[in-house]
Amino acid sequence: DIQMTQSPSSLSASVGDSVTISCRTSQSIDTFLNWYQQKPGKAPKFLIYAASRLQTGVPSRFSGSGSGTDFTLTISSLQPEDFATYYCQQSYSPPLTFGLGTKVEIK
């Protein structure tokens, strides 16, 4: 199985800040990497697929990059509605696996 390592597990930031979340995989997955946002009490929301492609309707302040084993999610100019937990997930091969999540909190 492909292991996913996300860092940090949590971070504090202010509105307007730029934040970067890292996701590392235990083997190369090309760009088969997706990102999700989850707010408390809600189902996850699909943000980014193929490492860098924004799902329809996702604001352009979200961006993704990386290939192989190292990936990043960047949120430029954090907005109040961006405070949430973010998960990476590999779709290179089953079993499909997630990172443990990064909680973005208000400073």
Added chain:
Amino acid sequence: EVHLVESGGGLVQPGKSLRLSCAASGFIFDNYALHWVRQIPGKGLEWVAGLNWNSGNIGYADSVKGRFTISRDNVKNSLFLQMNSLRAEDSALYYCVKDVNGDYETGRFESWGQGSLVTVSS
């Protein structure tokens, strides 16, 4: 608009069985692969199982293989998860999830239901 509504969760004793259902609407059901993803409240996400549009290819997480069975009814626009030999560690919120195409190995979780809570306890 895609709508996925799970049902069938509840409190069940260890070793017993439970069947989850997911009623889907708002899209051409038999064009898409579907999955079950679970989440222990306050914890991370775990993919449980997925199947192709025609049930021709099915996959399971190792943690449930041999105990859980995913299936679908393309006439009734429904997805199911038969859970046998339940354990305490199966307690979680179970989400019904739609993929972006008919192949579950694409593995992009595009649309989610609100979840059905399963609690395994004596």
